Amino acid sequence: MLSATDLQVAYGPVVAVNNVSFRVPAGSIVSLIGPNGAGKTTILNALSGLAPLRSGSILFNGKDISRMSAHRRVSEGIAQVPEGRQVLAGMSVRENLELGGYRRPAKEVNEDIGKMEEYFPVLRQRSKAAAGSLSGGEQQMLAIARGLMARPGLLLLDEPSLGLAPLVVRFIFEFIQRLRDEGQTILLVEQNAREALDVSSYAYVIESGRIVIEGRAEQLRSDPAIARAYLGLT
């Protein structure tokens, strides 16, 4: 579904992502794991069109989207749930969902809001509340639902567990599994490597803007080097 080749992204003279290539096959969950500041978010932003590529190419459903503007990539079917949730705090929960479906016809948007409220009943209860008044976990649910409102072929999830209580983290990952079972293709960025490897089929380890290890998720889970560096085991 997505294949990225030799991506290079730089902020001024600082190269944040260098020669990164990866693939996300349709219907699977692929993870990018690695420490803070490794360039994982930059990779997602390059896919979304927020961070311009210095070189490399991105093919999505066989189409070269490397130079496409951010808003058109959403129409193509790439939606990102950004790090730190980034709900539109002053707007209502419902308005956030509506804007998630900004590029879709109004009729479908209304249907899909119903579907999101079934996934997350709290979004129906707090429909008129300002998104900024929700708890962190509720905001994460809203952010994911808002991403799904675009009916994306590929959903990019950036650190969905960041700053959430363990119970909420469990809930979010169970939801990610549910999406996988429904056939949603996901590219997941996580520092929480254990949870990420549990739901993914394939993973890339990013360090200092490069891919250092890649492999099937269960293989990485049992790799002692990974275990030591990322799973908190000794």
Place this chain on the structure above:
Amino acid sequence: MSIFFQQLINGFFIGSVYGLFAIGYTLVFGVLDILNLAHAAIFTLGGLSALWLTTTAGLSPWEAFPLATLFSGVLGLVLYRVAFAPLRRRADSNLSGLISSIAMAIVFESAAMGIFGARTVRFPEGMFPNRVWHFGSIILTSLQLEIVVVALALMVVLTAWLKHTRTGKAVRAVAESENTARLLGINVERIVSETFFVSSALGGAAGILYGLYFDALAPNMGHSIELKGLAVIILGGMGSIPGAILGGIAFGLSEVFTVELTGMSNLRDAVAFTVLLLILILKPSGLLGRGRVREA
């Protein structure tokens, strides 16, 4: 007592024109975090182009005023393309945009001067059937009433647009976060252009109403409202639409009553500075806080 009511009415009427000027001003600030200092120049060109359309082109006010309002909106698009868009990627775009908008204000004003001359001009007499009503000693004219109705109606339309339409919601999303708006598939450049169009159209409409209210139009008429507009949006809270409306009316009233109570009409322009100073000392975030474009 009747003088009090007369002044209350006058203050409210002129305040509604200030409010209309200020909502366009504050809209751009709320979305882009930049002050558009050419807003007053577009206000002037809105008034003068309405005059040109009614006199030289011989249109009726019903045709001329909407056309002049649209023309002001188009000027806003030009302004954005020339003064702001090229600087958007710069880290200091707030400041550089401010400076380049001053330059555009000078260009617009010079154009107005070249086309219309430096004289003060007025709409043709009898263009409107202006009826005058007397309630005791209080005088009310149909023109005043029309001005306030149009000003308030435009404010209501703007608020409803921001609150309920797809584009209005996108404007609020861009005001909160450009990057998040992009991730939702919003064409941010287009929304910003549309914001400038709407803001400038409202500024132009305010210029027309101002010209009607004072029965005077001149290429430098923007100077008198420039600082007042700034005082109004700071008073109401930068970026707040309801704040700009409230601030405009409060400002109109304080202006009228300052003159009334002191008997010195040359104090009128001191009001702007006094209000600015007081609000910055007492409540720097303004009456209705900031960032409320987002909540409309």
